Amino acid sequence: MTNLEIARIFSEIADILEIKGENPFKVRAYRRVTQLLESLPQSVEEIYKAGKLSELPGIGASIAEKIKELLETGKLSYYEELKKDVPPGLLEMLKIPELGPKTVSLIYNTLGISTIQELEKAAREQKLRKLKGLGPKTEENILKGIEFIKGREERIPLHEALTLAEDIITYLKEKCPINRISYCGSLRRRKETIGDIDILVTSPQPLKVMDVFTSLPQVEEVLAKGTTKSSIVVTGRRQVDVRVVGEESYGAALHYFTGSKSHNIRIRELGVKKGLKINEYGIFRKETEERVGGIEETEVFHWVDLPYIPPELREDRGEIEAAQRGELPTLIELEDIKGDLHIHSKWSDGANTIREIALAARERGYEYIGISDHSQTLKVAGGLSKEDFYKRLEEIRKVDEEIKGIKIFAGIEVDILADGSLDYPNELLKELDIVIASIHSGFKQDMETMTRRILKAIENPYVDIIGHPTGRLLGEREAYQVDMEKIMKAAKETGTALEINAYPNRMDLNDTYCRMAKEMGVKLVINTDAHHILQLDWIKYGVWTARRGWLEKKDVLNTFPTQEFFSLLKKKL
DNA sequence: GCCGTTTTCGGCCCGACTGTTTTCAGTCG
Secondary structure, X not given: OOHHHHHHHHHHHHHHHHHOOOOHHHHHHHHHHHHHHHHOOOOHHHHHHOOOHHHOOOOOHHHHHHHHXXXXXXXXXXXXXXXXXXXXXXXXXXOOOOOOHHHHHHHHHHHOOOOHHHHHHHHHOOOHHHOOOOOHHHHHHHHHHHHHXXXXXXXXXXXXXXXXXXXXXXXXHHHOOOOEEEEOHHHHOOOOEEOXXXXXXXXXXXXXXXXXXXXXXXXXXXXXEOOOEEEEEEOOOEEEEEEEOOHHHHHHHHHHHHOOHHHHHHHHHHHHHOOEEEEOOEEEEOOOOOEEEOOOHHHHHHHOOOOOOOHHHOOOOOHHHHHHOOOOOOEOOHHHOOEEEEEOOOOOOOOOOHHHHHHHHHHOOOOEEEEEEEEOOOHHHOOEOHHHHHHHHHHHHHHHHHOOOOEEEEEEEEEEOOOOOEXXXXXXXXXXXXXXXXXXXXXXXOHHHHHHHHHHHHHOOOOOEEOOOOOOEOOOEOOOOOOHHHHHHHHHHHOOEEEEEOOOOOOEOOHHXXXXXXXXXXXXXXXXXXXXXXXXXXXXXXXXXXXXXXXXXXXXXXXXXXHHHHHHOOOOO
């Protein structure tokens, strides 16, 4: 049983307990362990076998026992029992905005409604407003909420959310007096997908900000409008929240709205132990209510005796403990990247010539690039015939000679074919400086076959890098089944690097695998897979993913200067 | 259900907004 499968069960247990009105802290315990399992780099099964389950934070005797039962029998009697009390439709109903466990429970217990369809019917027939605490407005909101979840994508990619947030910020800055402004939430933490967008503002005219915000050109619906907080739905069914605070509170609010929720809870708990109250307005002494800080975000950490923790780490995945031990990683920065090795040119399906790419990269301050076009089998993407292979190689060498101030490596993105062999023979591969091997076909093979296939590529002495190692496309295609632990072991043994593909709908490896790679001592490379020189900018998505995976400069090969970088690639036979 | 150099029992983060209420519960982040 995988970590995610177990996490799913615990998450459902938390939902059921909530509907049943159980102790909220018990619910929290299950939510916490869900999160832990979702982001755990190692398999929980391995940890269990090593007898170290209880060492994980948030796993005590009771949950450890449940994990054991799940791993050994594939079932959990406690969960099976719980499910008897609560129809599955109620859990679906929880996903409707503004509809929480109390209301769901009330509706179920009084009207016997247990599916969204029944709920919708009852709302239309105005039966809900008869219940205590519910009225016509709630009824209307429930109907809207049902429409809302029908129509929207669960989460949008980081790239899309970033563009939307930046547009809104630019607009607000133009139309109202604003001192400080930032997007917060999972966007600032650079999660690969974003639910809602949160924007924090300080302004001498908060009401004006509310007015402008709720009348943005892209507004489809205003969910709430207050004096300091408003929520809207914009085109594309995305919810955006804005919050205005005083200047003295900006830092505290920035921390608060950046989250994650569980990180915040941990920080506030530390505050309580020190006799402090920490909220979005500032840091206060509990006894006297005296304000001791809040202007800058760093003050929040200072007052609970921690060094600054970058937003990308704030997931309660051990960053607070690491900070307390003084062992926070010095995260890689965008400026650390010295080159991009996975760029497509006109020779395959890219939009630019080698010369254009080299000039654009030099402009960015890169020291080197790799031109890595597709190999022959990938005809849909202009894969290079053997003849073109040599012509292109010749051009790369020529342009490299002509353009000073940047080294152009001759690369390739060679296909790993269905049987694990490569799309070019070694005689061709050895002509190149850098070989990236990737999978572009046969995604549905079973885990064993797929793993063997990649291992075979890793064992090829000419393969330096495995490109987009899990093959996922966010919102389009799941990662293929693969035994990542085996792959990473082999990568380490052979000195093969794994790619963090920064293309916005890939971000592959993901953050959790980045961290696993680091812990296993595997070399990593961040590349854009750019098909146009404008896409060279997308390197930031790779760097952000790396940061979420706790990576430092030294963990990523293309932070090293040209000669050193080249010497760190796999040693050829 | 978890957790502990002030605790093995009694705590467990904090506030805004809405809709239903005449002072607050539910939901959300």
